[in-house]
Amino acid sequence: MRHAPRILGQSLGILALSAALAFGVNAARTDGLPLAYAAAKSAVQLDASGGEISVKDAALLLLTGRAVALDARSQLEYEMGHIQGALWLPPREFAAQFQDIKPLLAGKEAVITYCDGEHCPLGHNLAQHLRGAGVKNVFVLKNGWALWQAEKLPVTKGPAMSSLPTKGQEGICRDCGK
């Protein structure tokens, strides 16, 4: 035990010197590790410039609540069935309804517009309106309604109402009482 102070002093010296060497060299080298460990990347890698999104990516984002779906079809089609949680916002209603919907898009990784049919332009039109209004990460799920149904993903029927839960708010009823 008579060596204890010497062992302690030398040990502290080695610990300090090795830490200084390790982190100094790591900072200097090009292939050094970042100090913070990065968790596994998401399976969904979105193009920052927007564009179209696959049904697989859309399903993953929508089912985990990381995205909002906007239905660009007619009100009748929406009421007969739509992607679960989707909001109704056809391009012709954009000016009137966007301000109500805007808060529900905040903090989402993606805003996904959809229509029905390979050549339906409404999804792209709505996406253009959204980008024009400054919304980022807008993606179009081409032929979205048909693809969503084909994969037997969750759908609901009913009037045009946001089913996204917000703080103390059940949803925004657009057509109630009309």
Add this chain to the structure above:
Amino acid sequence: MQGLRQVERQPARQEGSAPWESLAWLLRLLVGCMLIYASADKILHPQDFASIVKDYRLLPEVLLHPVAIWLPWFELLLGVCLYTGFWRHGALFLATALLGAFWLALIVNYFRGIDVGCGCFTSTPGEASPMLWYIGRDALLLTLPLAAWEAGRRAEAQQA
């Protein structure tokens, strides 16, 4: 800098202490070379070593990269100290603790059923042998610094 150049002074050698002293020196040299060798691949491939550290599943995420960065240099410095004799008491103590910690980590993971690539001498995750082999080997390696302690203690006792 005077202190850095000053390797610890050896006490005057007494009759009979030489064999223990030589054995302690030889064992320290062996452990030192082993640690230097073990550190090289990890220093060259930090990403691979970080994934091995993660596979042990013993550290919180916040410590994974700092430990993966520091540990190989710690091994290297311990190895250099043991090889040169500079700060040899502290280095031998830390080397014993390090090898003991490695050994315990392997045992813990063996009982958790986690078959980790040891990462003891290489950072290649593909290195895979039975866990019991690693545990047995590390137990033998741990005896080296312990034997060095004992040999050094006997040498000092005979010098006293």
